[in-house]
Amino acid sequence: MTDPRDIDPSRFETHHATVRGVRIAFVREGVGGVPLLCVHGWPETKRVFWKVIEPLAAAGFEVIVPDLRGFGESGVSPDGLHDVYAHSADLYALVHDVLGHDRVVLVGGDLGGPVVQDLALRHPDWVDRMVLFNSPLPYLKDRMATLRNSRPAREASDYFMRQGTDPDGLAADLSTPEQRRRYIATFYTSRFWAHPGAFLDQSQPPGHLGGSAEVDFHTEPFADGAKLRASFGGYESSFHAARRSGTSMIGHNPHTQTLILYGSSDHVIYPDFDRMAAATFDNHVGPFLLRDCGHFVPWEAPHALVSGTGMFCSDLLAR
Numbered sequence: 001m002t003d004p005r006d007i008d009p010s011r012f013e014t015h016h017a018t019v020r021g022v023r024i025a026f027v028r029e030g031v032g033g034v035p036l037l038c039v040h041g042w043p044e045t046k047r048v049f050w051k052v053i054e055p056l057a058a059a060g061f062e063v064i065v066p067d068l069r070g071f072g073e074s075g076v077s078p079d080g081l082h083d084v085y086a087h088s089a090d091l092y093a094l095v096h097d098v099l100g101h102d103r104v105v106l107v108g109g110d111l112g113g114p115v116v117q118d119l120a121l122r123h124p125d126w127v128d129r130m131v132l133f134n135s136p137l138p139y140l141k142d143r144m145a146t147l148r149n150s151r152p153a154r155e156a157s158d159y160f161m162r163q164g165t166d167p168d169g170l171a172a173d174l175s176t177p178e179q180r181r182r183y184i185a186t187f188y189t190s191r192f193w194a195h196p197g198a199f200l201d202q203s204q205p206p207g208h209l210g211g212s213a214e215v216d217f218h219t220e221p222f223a224d225g226a227k228l229r230a231s232f233g234g235y236e237s238s239f240h241a242a243r244r245s246g247t248s249m250i251g252h253n254p255h256t257q258t259l260i261l262y263g264s265s266d267h268v269i270y271p272d273f274d275r276m277a278a279a280t281f282d283n284h285v286g287p288f289l290l291r292d293c294g295h296f297v298p299w300e301a302p303h304a305l306v307s308g309t310g311m312f313c314s315d316l317l318a319r
Contacts, residue, residue, distance in 0.1 A: 006050050007217040014073055019093040020086075025073035026066035026094065030057030034316045035101040036309070037091060038065045041110020041135075042231055043184045044296070045072035045221045051302035059310045060317040061105075064095060068111070070230030072221045082233025084111070085246035088118040096126060105313055107305075109133040109297055111234050114248060120256040121249040128316065129257035131309050132277060133297040134269045138251045143279040149271035156191070156268045164235035171232070177223035184219040184228075188212075193295035195265035214299075253281050259312040260286040263293035263300060285312060 005011050012027040027046055036056060038049045046065045056063045067074035069090055070082040077086065095101050105128050108116035113135020120127040162170050174180045188199040189212075199214045222228050236243040258281040262274040270276055274287035288308065293301040310317065 002214055007213055009047070009217070009220075011050060012053060016073075017094055017098045019090050019098060022069045022077050022090060023075040024066055024069065024090060024094055026064060027053060028065075028099075029053050029063045030060070031062050033057065033060045033062040034313060035095065035099075035104045036061040036063050036313075037095055037104050037106050037116075038063065038298070039087075039091065039106070039108035039112030039115050040065075040068065040071070041108070041112045042071075042234060043187050043222060044110065044218065047072070047218060047221070048296060049298045052298050052306050055302070055306045056309065059306065061309075061313075062101075064099065066091065066094060067221075068115075070227060070233060072227075076226055076230045079245070080230075080233075081237075081243060081245040082230050083237035083244045083246075084114045084118055084234065084248040084250070085244060087111070087115045087234075088122065088248065089246070091115065092119060092123060092126075096123075102126070103128045105129050105131070105309075105316070107131040107309065109135050110295065111136075113137075114250050117253065118249045120258075121251065121253060124255055127256055129259070129313065130281075131259045131261065131305070131312065132281075133261040133305075134263050134266050134273065134295050135277075136250075137270070137273070137276050137280055140252055140279060143252070144272075144276055147272045147275055147279075159187075159191075160235055160238075163232040164239045167229060167232040167236055171225065171229040174225070174228065177225075180225065180228050181219040181223050184222045185215050188215050188218060188296070192265075192267040195263070195292050195294040195300055198292075198294060198296070198300045251280075253283075255283060256281065257312075258284045259308060260284050260288065261290060261297060261301075261305065261308060262287050263290045263295060263297045265292065265294035268295060 046067045049065045068087050069077050106116040260277045290301045
C-alpha cells in the first residue's frame, strides 16, 4: 500500500534560485551534511526521489534535489535549449556558486545519468564520487566490442524518435492536460520501463491514471503543455546540433569513484548496462543488480539506493 507521504507534493519545502537566467526549483534537506546532488531523468521530476530524501538526510547527507530546467516547478529556458550541457551548467551554478559547496557526491539515472557523467568529467576536482543507475552511456567500441546487448531494444525506441525529430507535432497531438498525462503514464506502466506492477497500487479505487495514485503523482507535473514540450529538449539535441547549448562530456571516466546499480527489469535501457558501465568507469564499485526493479530506481528500490549510497560514502559521512 502506498504511504501517503510518498505522494504528497508538499512533503518537502521547495526552494528557488535563478541560475544562468532560469529559475530552478529544488529541495534541500539535511543542511550541513555531506552534499549529495540527486538528478532526475525523463519522464520524471524531483518527485522520483521522494522516498529517499528523508532517509538519506538522516544518514548524514545534505540532499539537494532539483527540478531540471523545463521540468516540474523549474522554469523553461528563455533560449528554448534543454540539453545535457545546459542542465550540467545549471546544476554546477546552483550547487557550487549559489549553495557554496566545494565538493559533491552525484546521484543520477536516465537523463540525470548523462548530466552527472558530464559534471564528473567537466569538474573532476569538484565531484567526490558518483552513484549511477539505468542511464545512457557512451559507446566505447574497443571496450565494449564483446558485449552482445549494448543497444536499447529497437521496439522501445519509437518515443525517442518522435520526441527527437517531431517534438512540435507530438506536443500538438497532446493538446489537453489529460492527454499529456496519459502519454506520460504509459512510461510508468504499459511500456515496461518499470518492473511489472511497480506503479499499480491495487488498493486505490478505479479512476486513477494507470490505476494508481503513484502514477497520478508522477504525471501531474507534465500536464503543463509548455513544460512537456520543453522536456523533449534532450531528445531534440540528440538529432540537431542547433538544439545544443554546448558540447556535453560523455565518455570513458578513469578517475571518478562510481557505484553502479542496475534495475534489471528495465525494458528501455541497454540489457548490458551493467557491463557497459563497468567498462566506462575504471574506478567502480559493483555493478549490483537490483531484483524486481526497473528503470525508476529511487522509487522502485529506495532501500537499495539509500543503503548502497550510505555504504559507498561511509568514510565521507564519518568525517
